[in-house]
Every structure is written in C-alpha cells, then in structure tokens.
Amino acid sequence: MDRETEKAPIFRYVGRNYLLFYGPSGRKYRFRKYGQELEVDPRDRDFVRDVPNVREVRPLQPLRAESGQRPANGGVRDRDVDLALE
Secondary structure, three states, X not given: OOHHHHOOOEEEEOOOOOEEEEXXXXXXXXXXXXXXXXXXXXXXXXXXXXXXXXXXXXXXXXXXXXXXXXXXXXXXXXXXXXXXXX
C-alpha cells in the first residue's frame, strides 16, 4: 500500500442486499455482501457517511507535518486539491 491508500477512510456495508452507487467524485462503489469493506475517496467521505447501511470503520487520517503539527492547509493533501480542480 502506498501512503495515500493507508490514509483513506474505510467503510463497511451492513445491509442484506447488493448496493451500488456513485460518489460525488464520480467513483463507483459496489458492496456485494454484508460486512464488505471498501476504501473511499476522501472527497466522497461525507456523502458515503449518509448512505444507509454503510458505516465508517476507519476515518480519514490527515498526514502530519514533520514537526508533528497539522499542516497549515488543514490536512488536505496537495494531490486532493489538484484532483478537485480538474
């Protein structure tokens, strides 16, 4: 896993049926069975938190600056900003 993947939020499906939806980023999320976990694009996190029967099991963990302090941009990675502008 790369550094970006390790920090992505993880969501678990607790419903009984198949679930397919698209996040605001355009990414497709497909839960095929109860208990399945998926990594979620950090831009879709707030949207996915509102999807019925989907629970966040690992929240987004912001990258820390070398000094141990939170980055001045609030934890948003440069890559996320670039993707949001496309």
